[in-house]
Ligand SMILES: Nc1ncnc2c1ncn2[C@@H]1O[C@H](COP(=O)(O)OP(=O)(O)OP(=O)(O)O)[C@@H](O)[C@H]1O
C-alpha cells in the first residue's frame with residue numbers, strides 16, 4: 001500500500017500589500033506524518049498555516065486535502081472551491097492556536113461539544129461522550145464544568161487540543177502551541193502532542209522548541225523569508241552543516 | 256412662612272389636582288413608556304440588521320447600511336418624526352403612538368447599529384477564526400460565538416441609547432401625542448403657571464430614567480458576575 005497524501009500545498013504565494021510573505025512554498029504531508037516548521041520570526045510560518053486552514057486567501061498556488069482541490073490558481077487568478085465543498089474540506093483539518101482562542105462564554109465541556117454539534121457531526125449526547133473521553137485522556141475531567149477564565153495556560157491549551165480533536169480531523173495544525181505559556185507549563189502540552197504523534201496522528205507543528213521538534217518530527221522544514229531554506233528528517237536537519245540553519249538552531253537552543 | 260406655604264400648596268393643587276390634571280400626567284407617562292418601549296425594540300431589530308449590513312462584505316448591503324446611518328444621523332429627529340407621521344404614514348390609519356414609535360425606532364436603529372458594530376468588532380478575531388476552523392459556518396460563528404460575547408461589551412452603550420431615546424420622545428407633541436412633556440406643557444397653558452408644571456415634568460422624566468439606570472446597572476453587574484464564573 002502506498003502513502004496516502006493528506007495535505008498537498010504547491011507553490012503557494014501570499015503577499016500583504018506589496019510585502020511578499022510566502023514565495024512558492026510547497027509542502028506535502030502524508031497520513032501519519034509529523035512535520036515541524038521552524039524559522040525566524042516573520043518568516044511566514046503562521047501564514048502557511050493560515051493559508052492551509054483557509055483563514056487567509058492566498059494569491060497563487062494549489063491547496064489540496066486528500067486529493068480534493070480547495071483552491072488553485074487558474075491562469076493567474078485564485079479559484080476557491082464552492083461553499084459546500086469548502087465546508088467538507090474544513091472537516092479534514094483542525095487548528096490549535098498560540099493564544100488558545102477558547103470560547104470564554106462556554107464551559108470547557110461546551111467549548112468541545114458545541115462545535116461538534118453545530119457542525120452537524122453528531123447529536124449532543126454522543127458529542128458529550130466524545131468530549132468527556134478526550135478530557136479524561138488529557139487529565140482534565142474535573143475541569144469539564146469550569147470556564148476557561150479559571151484555567152492555567154497549559155490547561156487551556158490542552159482543552160483547545162481536545163476541542164480540535166473532538167472534530168476528528170485527519171490532520172492537525174499547531175501554531176506555536178507553547179509560545180504563550182510559562183516555561184514550566186510547556187511540558188504538559190508537549191507531552192500531549194507527543195502522545196498524539198505516537199498514535200500516528202498527522203500533524204504540522206510550527207514551533208520554537210527545537211528539542212521537541214527534533215524528537216517528535218518525521219520531517220523538519222526550515223523556513224526563511226517566505227521560502228523553504230532546507231528540509232529533511234530531524235537527524236538530517238539537526239546534523240546539517242549549513243551555516244544559516246545552525247546559527248538559527250544554535251540561537252534557540254542556547255535560550 | 257405659613258402664608259408662603261399656603262400659596263405653594265394652592266398653586267400645586269391648581270396645577271396637579273384640580274380638574275384631575277394629574278391624570279393627564281399619568282396618561283402622559285403611559286404614552287412616553289409605550290412609545291419608548293416599542294421604539295427600543297424596533298431600534299434593536301433595525302440596528303442589528305443595519306449592523307450586519309455594515310459588516311457585510313457585499314457591496315449593496317454596505318451601501319444600504321452606510322446611507323441609512325448617514326441620513327438618520329444627519330437630520331434632526333423632529334424632522335424625521337414629522338416626515339414619518341405626515342408623509343410616510345399620512346394615509347395609513349394606525350394608532351398615533353405606534354407611528355411615533357416606528358419613527359423613533361428608525362432613528363434609534365442608526366445609533367444602535369453603530370453600537371452593535373463596535374461591539375462585534377471588539378471581539379478578538381481569534382474567536383471567529385477558532386469558530387471557522389472548528390467547522391462552524393460564518394453565520395453560526397456570528398450567532399454562537401461572537402454575538403453572545405459582544406452583548407456584554409455592548410450593554411453599557413445600549414443602556415445610554417435607551418436613556419437618550421426616552422428623552423428624545425419628548426418631541427412627540429409635534430404629532431399630537433400627549434406624552435409627559437406635552438401634558439406638562441398643556442397644564443402650563445391652562446394654568447398660566449410655568450414653574451410647577453415644567454419642573455414637575457422634569458422630575459417625572461428624571462425619576463423614570465433613574466429607575467431605568469438602576470435596573471440597567473443591576474443587570475450589568477449580573478452579566479459581569481456570570482462572565483467571571
Ligand atoms: N494580516 C497581515 N497584514 C499584513 N502583514 C502581515 C499580516 N499577517 C502577517 N503579516 C506579515 O507577514 C510576515 C510573516 O508573518 P507570519 O505571522 O507568517 O510570521 P511567523 O513566521 O509566524 O512569525 P512568528 O514566529 O513571529 O510568529 C510578517 O512580516 C508579518 O508582519
Ligand SMILES: [Mg+2]
Nearest residue numbers: 045046047176
Ligand atoms: Mg507566527
